Amino acid sequence: MIGKTSLHAKLLIAQMLLTARKRTFTDVDALHKSMGPRQQRENAVPPPAVRAQVDIDRTEVHGHPVYTLRPRANAAPRHVVYFHGGAYVHQIQGDHWKFFARLIGRTGCTVTAPLYPLAPGSHYDETLSMIQATYKEVLGGVAPGEQILMGDSAGGGLSLTLARALRDEGRPQPKEIVLLSPWLDITMTDPAQPGYDRHDPYLGITGLREAGRLYAGALDPADELVSPLHGDLRGLGALSCFIGTRDVLLADARNLYHKAAAQGVPLEYWEYSGMFHAWMIANIPEAKHALDRIAELVTR
Secondary structure (H helix, E strand, O other): OEOOOOHHHHHHHHHHHHOOHHHHHOOHHHHHHHOOHHHHHOOOOOOHHHHOOOEEEEEEEOOEEEEEEEOOOOOOOOEEEEEOOOOOOOOOOHHHHHHHHHHHHHHOOEEEEEOOOOOOOOOHHHHHHHHHHHHHHHHOOOOHHHEEEEEEOHHHHHHHHHHHHHHHOOOOOOOEEEEEOOOOOOOOOOOOHHHHHOOOOOOOHHHHHHHHHHHHOOOOOOOOOOOHHHOOOOOOOEEEEEEEOOOOOHHHHHHHHHHHHHOOOOEEEEEEOOOOOOHHHOOOHHHHHHHHHHHHHHHO
16 A cells, blocks of 8 residues: 555545535435536647647547647657546546646657447447547557557456457457446446445446446446456456545455456556545646656556
8 A cells, every 4th residue: 555645635535525516426416517518628629838838639430539639749659548537427637637747758659549438328338349449540560569548447447348349259358447446347336336335426336327327227236347347357457456445436446356366367556545535637646656657557
C-alpha cells in the first residue's frame, strides 16, 4: 500500500462530500438525470488549454468521434488507446484531456481516445464493436510492442475485454494493459462492497448497479463481456492495476489481484491509502506519483 493521504487530496474529498457528488450514484433518479444530453456534451471535446499543448486529430468510427493527441516535438513510437470512465453512461470529462496532455508531455507517446457509444442509448454489443473497430483502425499498423491499452473505471473494463477479444482472435497482444480504478464486475455483488461504499465519497453501489444494467441490456450482467473479471487472464499483455482504498471498486481490484495470482499471471498492483475513485487523473500529489509509474509502463 502506498503512502499517506496528502492535504490536497483530503481537501478534494471534503469538497466531494460537501457538494454531495455521491448522490448521482446513490439515487437511481439522480443517475438517470445525470445522463441528459447537455451533461453528455459538456466535456466531449478537448479544451483550449490542451489544444495549446498537443496536436489533435478527429475522426469517426461507427459514427462516433475518435480523438488522437500527439506531441508537437520529440514524439515516441508508443501509442496509447485510452478508454475513458463514466460507468458506461457518462461522457469523457475535462480531467481526462488534461491527463492525456500530462502523459504525452512525460513520455512523447500518442494517445487515442474513442468516445464510444453510451447507455442507455446503446448497449455493450455496440460499444464493444466500436472499440474493436477503433483498435484495428488506429493500431492496425503499429507494432504490438508499441501498443498500450489503458482506461479508468468502465474504461478499465473495456481495456481488459478488448485484450481478451484480441487473444481469442489469435491477434498479438498490446505491450501493456493499464487499469486505473477499473470496474470489472458490473453485478456489484461482492460482499465487501457495502463496507467500501460507506467510505467512498463519489461512487455508490445502487447507481453503479443501475448503470451496469443499462449497459448490459438483455445480457446477464455476470457475463465476461460486461464483467471481464469473470474471464481468463492468461495469455494477455502485461497487466497493471492502480486503485485507492476509498473506492467502492477496491473489491474488483483486489479480486483481480487474487485471480491473477491463482492463474499464475503477473500483475503489477498499486494500492494507494485513502484515495478515491479515478484519482490518478486528478491534479494532486498522489496522481503525480502514479503518473511516474504509468509513464514507466508506457516507455519500458
